[in-house]
Amino acid sequence: MLLRPVSPISALLSNTKSKFPAKCIIHSKMGSESKSLVGKKSANYRLANISGFKTDLLEINSNEPKLHVLLIPGNPGVLYHFTQNFWSHCMSYWEGLPLSQACISHISQSKKDWESRRLFSLEEQIDHKISFIEQELQDVEVPIILVGHSIGSYISLEVLKRCHKKVTYCVGLYPFLALNTASSTQSFIRRLAMSPALCTAASAIGALFGALPSELTGFLVKIFVGKSWSSSAVEALCTHILKVQSFANQWFLCYMISYFDSSLSRSI
Structure with missing residues (x-):
């Protein structure tokens, strides 16, 4: 399956306004397990069990979403770092749009050693994201859009191929498809x-x-x-x-x- 050409998310939702704009400010404190993006719309931290693996999630839910956006980070896939430097920037463009959003960590790339120092391959990380969609987003009726950064773009492509009935679009940001030999x-x-x-x-x-x-x-x-x-x-x-x-x-x-x-x- 080829990657579909994708219009900007704002264009997909042209002339649509949300009652719950998603402008946010991120807490600078990282000591607690529960972190939130504070503003007109809050993001909730959740430690989920995805196919038996502890997974960090940050989620923003809309009452009447038109799209569901899932962000998949690059490497490292540390959720807080990715979110603070990237997600909040995206949200400044998405303000006012009726979106439900989620950002997912990679397995065993977190503050605590939930998996007893086990190593996880690229294929296992892909399967992990597919399991999240099948487990957590199975009842989502609106289009699901994947936004991947770096190697997260490749992971998103593979998820799109295998979950094309649920996933509608894939956006690659600085997509990693091959090493740059000049670098x-x-x-x-x-x-x-x-x-x-x-x-x-x-x-x-x-x-x-x-x-x-x-x-x-x-x-x-x-x-x-x-x-x-x-x-x-x-x-x-x-x-x-x-x-x-x-x-x-x-x-x-x-x-x-x-x-x-x-x-x-x-x-x-």
Whole structure:
């Protein structure tokens, strides 16, 4: 199945106004398990059980939605970081539109180690999103639109192929379909990801940073990336991304992506 050309969401809902505009401000505190986007419309945090796996969700429900938007992040798939830097920006464009929205994390890329440090492949992450639609959105009667970022775009494409009766459109933002060989950063990540030994070493270093007191981790992170990263991104790195199970799964997903890209190149 080919990806359908997609009009902007606002165009799909032209001349439609919502009684519940979705303008929001995100809490800067990340200490509690329950987080909300506060404004004219609130987003509810929920820890869901999707096919036996603990999954972070953020949801905004409309009383009379015309569309249901599901956002699938890239790698890392840490929900809070993705939401704070991306979802709120999207919502500024969607303000006033009758949308129900959800943002889903990847398995075992969260603050807590729910899955006992198990590693999950790209295919398992795809199946996870399909299970979410079949389990949580089975009664949704309005069109479902997937919005994927980076490798989330590829995941969205695969979900579209397999759930075409439920999913109507797919939007890819900075879609990842192949590595950019001209990028020295991507080439370095690929070489690192393709080596199990180097992935293990990188995970161990990340876990070491994550095990340090949060104040010290934050100080070290700010020294290296603080000038180019927002304070919320630095905080998300310290509290979520550098957790041992999360960091290991991020690198494992990088390895799976690199393997997929190599296989694709050989088949062309």
